[in-house]
Amino acid sequence: MNTIRKQRGQVLIIIVGTLFLGGAGLATGALSSGDTLKAMNKDIKALNLDDAREDQALDVLKRWKKAAKPVWKAHSKKGDEILDLLEDQHTTEVELRELFAEQADNTADANVQVAGIREELRAILKKDEWDRVFASKKAS
Amino acid sequence: MEAEKVVTDSVRREKYLAGTVSLETVLHEFDETSAKTFADYRKAFVDYDANEDALNNIAARYRAEQSQANARFIEAHLAMASSVTADEWKPLAKKEAKLLKDIKKAAAGSLE
Numbered sequence A: 001m002n003t004i005r006k007q008r009g010q011v012l013i014i015i016v017g018t019l020f021l022g023g024a025g026l027a028t029g030a031l032s033s034g035d036t037l038k039a040m041n042k043d044i045k046a047l048n049l050d051d052a053r054e055d056q057a058l059d060v061l062k063r064w065k066k067a068a069k070p071v072w073k074a075h076s077k078k079g080d081e082i083l084d085l086l087e088d089q090h091t092t093e094v095e096l097r098e099l100f101a102e103q104a105d106n107t108a109d110a111n112v113q114v115a116g117i118r119e120e121l122r123a124i125l126k127k128d129e130w131d132r133v134f135a136s137k138k139a140s
Numbered sequence B: 001m002e003a004e005k006v007v008t009d010s011v012r013r014e015k016y017l018a019g020t021v022s023l024e025t026v027l028h029e030f031d032e033t034s035a036k037t038f039a040d041y042r043k044a045f046v047d048y049d050a051n052e053d054a055l056n057n058i059a060a061r062y063r064a065e066q067s068q069a070n071a072r073f074i075e076a077h078l079a080m081a082s083s084v085t086a087d088e089w090k091p092l093a094k095k096e097a098k099l100l101k102d103i104k105k106a107a108a109g110s111l112e
Helices: A002-021 A037-045 A051-087 A093-124 A127-139 B002-006 B010-046 B052-083 B086-111
Strands: none
Touching: A037 A051, A037 A127, A051 A093, A051 B086, A093 B052, B002 B010, B002 B086, B010 B052, B010 B086, B052 B086
């Protein structure tokens, strides 16, 4: 029991990323591809695609970034609401379940969105180009 | 330990502490489960041949794991809240909330 208590801080640091932010992390690229959108941008430029395809690919990343912002905002806000409820001793199970479910719904929506964005990028890049962008992530 | 200072009655204190252990167990188990799910997601994401359905299936698995963990988390939290008096709860909840808020901030910063 004591060991668990001592490790509490370390455990929770990782946990809250999933509990309160959850799959919203997927929406930013960092958790979905193992790479940040900034790094992906750089790797796509390094492919030396023709201008039209490069513009298309970079536009996908731009829209991804734009889509991620409200997801982060919504998750953060909901996370704060959850924390407020947890602080109140009289909070009911129904209230907590409702907020956690809303957070999970937001995560699920964001994940579907990310999978769609990835499809757009996949349609632009050829397999060898894709592999060059994500090569290090595939090996790790 | 805050609870040992705040909760004077040994029965209530033990109930509260048992709740904290349950809560930490849920969090720890969910951490392990979701780390594996995220790893699978990343693997599928970078695989050119993996289609949208493959990703959505892993995301659905995460959703199920998250729902299960949430239910257990809520159960443990409510057990803690109901085990102590209002006066005892106030400082304990405040400390817990501060910890969670700090961690939430750190987690968000690390992923942006």
